[in-house]
Structure formats: structure tokens, C-alpha cells
Amino acid sequence: MELYNGPLDTKEIFGRWLDEQAESNYGAYIPFVGTIRAEDDIEALSFDIYEPVLQKWFDEWQEKAKALGAVVKMAHSIGDVPVHTSSYVSAVFSPKRRVALELIDEFVEDFKANAPIWKYDVKNGKRIYAEDRSTPMDGSGLLA
DSSP states (O other), X not given: OEEEESSBOHHHHHHXXXXXXXTSOOSEEEEEEEEOOOOTTOSEEEEEEOHHXXXXXXXXXXXXXXXXXXXXXXXXXXXXXETTSEEEEEEEEESSHHHHHHHHHHHHHHHHHHOOXXXXXXXXXXXXXXXXXXXXXXXXXXXX
């Protein structure tokens, strides 16, 4: 799991991940990129992350992937990310394509529903909590 301030350099991240896994003999590599869309007059999205809980969530996914003979990778932004740039990238490396395809789908959906990341719209330079697009977390109290 990698965290960065501001937008992600997806080419560098994916290139490095490919280099890291070049000798692994995996037959499938499935990447996913999340890009900030220009909508509702936003200039950017801004993110706060509770790192200890995110690391625990990610470690559980690493174990699940390992049990299937796969590897899961992820990078996410902290702070402001302008429209048309990336705030989230993930990838699955696996011996077989079916495992990679199913795992990336489950991983991205679970990330969206359960990762401890708070999103804000940035309009006119101000951060506005995006409550209407937030998902309650089990045991969070605030959003539950």
C-alpha cells in the first residue's frame, strides 16, 4: 500500500509495479485507475485517510490474495487531487486471468465500501465534506 500527497503518477506507479513483478511468472496483471471527474463544478477532490485502519484492511486483502496465489497492490492520494488526475490505482498480479479479474473486482468494490477514506469536494478553494457520496463504516459512530 502506497500513499501520496496530491495526484498519482500512474505511469510511474504501474511501471514500477510491473518491474517489481517481472520475474514472478504471473500470467495476468489487471490494473484499475480511479480518475477525478469534472462534475458539480468541483475543482478537485480532497482526501483524508485513517492510515492504521486502512493498513489493516489492506493487509487482510494481501492475505486473501496470497491464498489464491496472487498479489494485490494499491496506491491512494492524500489531500487535493485536481479533476482529470488520478487519486486511486490498484492492481492484481495472478497466475491465472480469472483469479485476477475476480479479485480486482472484489477488491475495488470492497475498497469503495469499507476503506477509511473521507472525501471532500473542492469548490472555490474550499473543502466541502461529500456526505451524499460517503458510505457508513461499521462501528464508525459518525456515519453509522
